[in-house]
Amino acid sequence: MSCCAVHERALQDEVLKVTGLTVYRERQLAIENVSFSLLKGTDTAIVGPNGAGKSTLIQALLGILPRQTGEIQVLGQPVSKQGKLDTRVREQIAYLPQSFLFDRLLPMTVQELVGLGWDRLGWQLPWQSHNARQRAIREALSRVDAWHLRHQSLSGLSGGETKRVLLAYCLVRPRKLLILDEAPAGLDVRSEGAFYQLLKELKQENGWAILQISHDIDMVRQSCDRVICLNQTIHCQGTPQVTLTAENLSLTYGSDFVPYRHSCRDKQGKG
């Protein structure tokens, strides 16, 4: 393949491109000159200490926070400085927040919530039948092992169940980019394993690009294709094997950083 063809292919596979992104929060610099890109079918983790700007970065990507400088492109379409993005491109992004705040009196069942994720497609696929909708809801809930919760009201769910149901909301229709803010927090060990297996399937079988904030360095080493070490600015990025050195982690977290290792995962080898 020629050099131009390789470049062309990389552009086609580029789901997100961020160049020179700087964001202030209440006049304080939160992130500075951040640049990276995400390719189709890959999983990238953002690691860094509390206050490093990880959530700020994600919120700026989603257009929730305005940026001062820099460019953001999703699937080749620019995100405006005010956070506006072509609706069809926005529909390709799924976001799973760290916590989900809602009115506990909200009279909505699990399958009604997941169905809303499908209904947002209505204007794009008017020919889709009621059966297709029901099938999609069932598949999404089954993939996160939550089909049995379908008639339950949202207010009755535990934290871990809520996470799985929100993930089903993201899965109910095809997407190109999944953004996760410490998504496994609140999941038990069994659900966490299933969760990472599902992410692997989404990237390998469905070609989703995944961007996740994580505090689990072991998991990042074992499961992610790339890692971004952020502390206001990017200190280093690349494959976990090359990037997550003791030196780089000290640079990112501070010189007294001692990584915690999961002893049972180490014993099992692959976690």
Ligand code: ADP
């Ligand atoms: P992280 O997600 O890595 O913990 P954040 O993006 O939450 O970091 O925070 C980055 C910086 O922005 C910190 O200095 C933090 O104090 C500040 N910050 C976070 N949230 C707010 C907010 N709602 N208003 C003003 N400043 C904030």
